[in-house]
Amino acid sequence: MKGKNIFIILLIAIFAITGCSQGKTSDKQDVSKGILHYTCGMHPDVKVSVEEYNKGNKSCPICNMYLTPVYSAEGEISPPASPKRKRGEQSGGKEDREESAAYYGCGMEGTEHVFLIKEIPDMKFCPICGMPLKKLSKDEADKLKRVVSTVKIKGNEIRRAGVQTESVKKLHLYKEIRTVGRVAYDPELAIAQEEFIAALKVFDKIQQGNIEEINERALNLVESSKRKLRLLGLSEDQIVGLEEKREVQTNLILPEGKMWIYGDVYEYELGWVKVNGEVKVTASSLPGEEFHGVIISINPVLDPKTRSLRFRVEVDNPDLKLKPEMYVDIIIMSMYMGPEGEREVLAIPKAAVLDTGMRKIVWINQGNDVYEGRIIKIGPESTSVIDGAESKFYPVLSGLREGEMVVTKANFLIDSQSQLSGVAAAAYGGALGAEEKKGSAGHQH
Numbered sequence: 001m002k003g004k005n006i007f008i009i010l011l012i013a014i015f016a017i018t019g020c021s022q023g024k025t026s027d028k029q030d031v032s033k034g035i036l037h038y039t040c041g042m043h044p045d046v047k048v049s050v051e052e053y054n055k056g057n058k059s060c061p062i063c064n065m066y067l068t069p070v071y072s073a074e075g076e077i078s079p080p081a082s083p084k085r086k087r088g089e090q091s092g093g094k095e096d097r098e099e100s101a102a103y104y105g106c107g108m109e110g111t112e113h114v115f116l117i118k119e120i121p122d123m124k125f126c127p128i129c130g131m132p133l134k135k136l137s138k139d140e141a142d143k144l145k146r147v148v149s150t151v152k153i154k155g156n157e158i159r160r161a162g163v164q165t166e167s168v169k170k171l172h173l174y175k176e177i178r179t180v181g182r183v184a185y186d187p188e189l190a191i192a193q194e195e196f197i198a199a200l201k202v203f204d205k206i207q208q209g210n211i212e213e214i215n216e217r218a219l220n221l222v223e224s225s226k227r228k229l230r231l232l233g234l235s236e237d238q239i240v241g242l243e244e245k246r247e248v249q250t251n252l253i254l255p256e257g258k259m260w261i262y263g264d265v266y267e268y269e270l271g272w273v274k275v276n277g278e279v280k281v282t283a284s285s286l287p288g289e290e291f292h293g294v295i296i297s298i299n300p301v302l303d304p305k306t307r308s309l310r311f312r313v314e315v316d317n318p319d320l321k322l323k324p325e326m327y328v329d330i331i332i333m334s335m336y337m338g339p340e341g342e343r344e345v346l347a348i349p350k351a352a353v354l355d356t357g358m359r360k361i362v363w364i365n366q367g368n369d370v371y372e373g374r375i376i377k378i379g380p381e382s383t384s385v386i387d388g389a390e391s392k393f394y395p396v397l398s399g400l401r402e403g404e405m406v407v408t409k410a411n412f413l414i415d416s417q418s419q420l421s422g423v424a425a426a427a428y429g430g431a432l433g434a435e436e437k438k439g440s441a442g443h444q445h
Contacts, residue, residue: 038067046403068367103141106131110398111145111374146375146399148361151414155369164409165365166352168400170344173336173382173393175272178329181263181281181313185324189232190252196225196239197246233312235275235297255320261293263330264308271380272334273298279313280331283322291315291322295332336382336395350381350392352406354415362400363407363414371407371414376400 038048040060048057048067058067105114106126113128114136125132136144203218229239242249251259261281265273275298281291293315302309313330315322322328338345353376354361364372376399384393400406407414 035069038069040067103136103138104133105136105141105144106133107144109144109146111401114141114144116141147372148375149373150366150370151373152368152370153414158369161410161413163407163411163414165405166349166408168346168348168396168402168404168406170402171347171384171393172343173345173347173384173395175269175334175336175380175382177265177269177272177332177334179263179265179332181261181328181330183322183324183326183328184252184260184262184312186232186252186260186262189229189234190248190250192225192228192232193242193248196222196229196242197248199225200243200246230300233297233299233310238297253324255317255323257317257320258314259317259322259324260296261313261315261322261328261330262310263313264303264306264310265332267302267307267309270309272336273309273311273332274334277332277334279315280333281313281315281328282331283326283328285326286321289321291317291328336379338395345379346396346400346402347382347384347393348378348396348400348406349408350394351408352411353378353394354411361415363411364400365405365407373415374399 035050037050038053038058040046046060046067053067060067101116103114103116106129107113108126108129108131113126115133142150199218199221203215203222206214206218226239229242230236234242249260250256273295275295277295279293279295281293283289283291293313295311296314297312299310335343336345337343348362352362354363359375360378361373362376364374366372377397379395379397382393382395383390385391
């Protein structure tokens with residue numbers, strides 16, 4: 001009996017030891033069990049797997065900030081304890097010390113000129129403008145980034161409000177402009193071309209006489225004819241072509257294999273109309289027919305009554321179906337181009353922008369339930385195709401970096417929680433922010 005009791009006691013002890021060991025293993029697993037991946041608070045597009053993180057990839061490859069875990073249960077980001085970094089030898093030995101991130105900038109305004117980084121041994125100059133970097137306080141950094149307010153909102157409140165965010169990313173943007181036009185019947189321009197060609201022939205003959213005064217008068221006549229052609233809408237390239245060929249374009253008055261079509265666009269659409277831009281033309285009198293061409297010239301003078309500008313399109317005219325003075329519909333498909341001609345540009349959804357009339361403000365998720373309101377500059381409203389559907393976007397001219405997360409839904413709720421006096425109300429024409437007050441005497445709520 002005593003031997004049996006001893007055996008039972010031994011079994012209990014073995015189970016206790018095993019259970020304890022398993023419990024410790026389970027605890028270790030539970031710590032990382034809910035982690036989906038690691039990310040950077042400044043660059044949310046960075047995603048490092050748990051395996052890669054455990055191998056030592058613990059810093060953001062863009063800004064060198066320590067990565068933070070994203071948990072599957074609540075979707076919250078909790079910063080881990082920052083590991084210590086080794087410094088070089090000091091006073092005859094190595095010294096470990098924990099460093100906190102600091103702001104650096106070149107002094108130029110704009111978020112692209114401000115950096116939150118751990119250390120800058122290899123980054124002493126701004127990659128945007130090349131000016132030397134200097135350390136900034138958070139207030140200095142916020143001012144340069146044009147931050148208007150920062151607010152912290154609890155995660156459960158954000159979820160209840162249905163806040164949604166989207167990443168700032170590069171997209172192809174375009175705009176489809178529809179307008180009406182007519183097939184050209186322009187005897188005035190045809191006559192002006194004849195006058196220009198005649199002036200050129202006279203100038204060529206007079207040059208042989210080497211009489212300076214007569215040569216000058218003939219040259220003035222040529223230049224006067226050129227100005228008239230420009231006012232009637234011919235481009236410099238077209239004038240040069242006319243000077244070389246010396247043939248009047250008879251398709252201005254008669255049907256030919258290529259025809260000119262005149263169209264008009266409003267002043268606010270001018271940025272989208274470019275020479276060599278592609279167009280599609282249809283006519284109600286020719287159902288099912290499509291004619292394709294390019295914009296060849298744009299008038300230099302705006303019509304003061306209609307606030308519109310005339311452009312000219314040259315289209316192929318098979319079987320001479322298009323006749324002078326026919327009315328047509330014109331569709332311009334214009335691609336938005338960046339300042340250096342790039343076709344992919346930074347863009348944000350239209351819903352992300354709070355427009356106060358004088359300022360454009362977006363709210364950015366900085367992680368850890370912190371949202372930052374920032375003034376940005378945007379280009380014209382554009383369209384992009386996302387997952388097969390058209391959506392409205394604005395190109396970002398300044399104020400945002402690729403990968404930042406902007407609020408696209410319930411941003412007015414976040415705005416109302418900020419300590420800025422009525423940014424959201426300003427968008428409705430109510431209370432104005434500090435900058436608006438300087439320019440107007442708007443009422444306050």
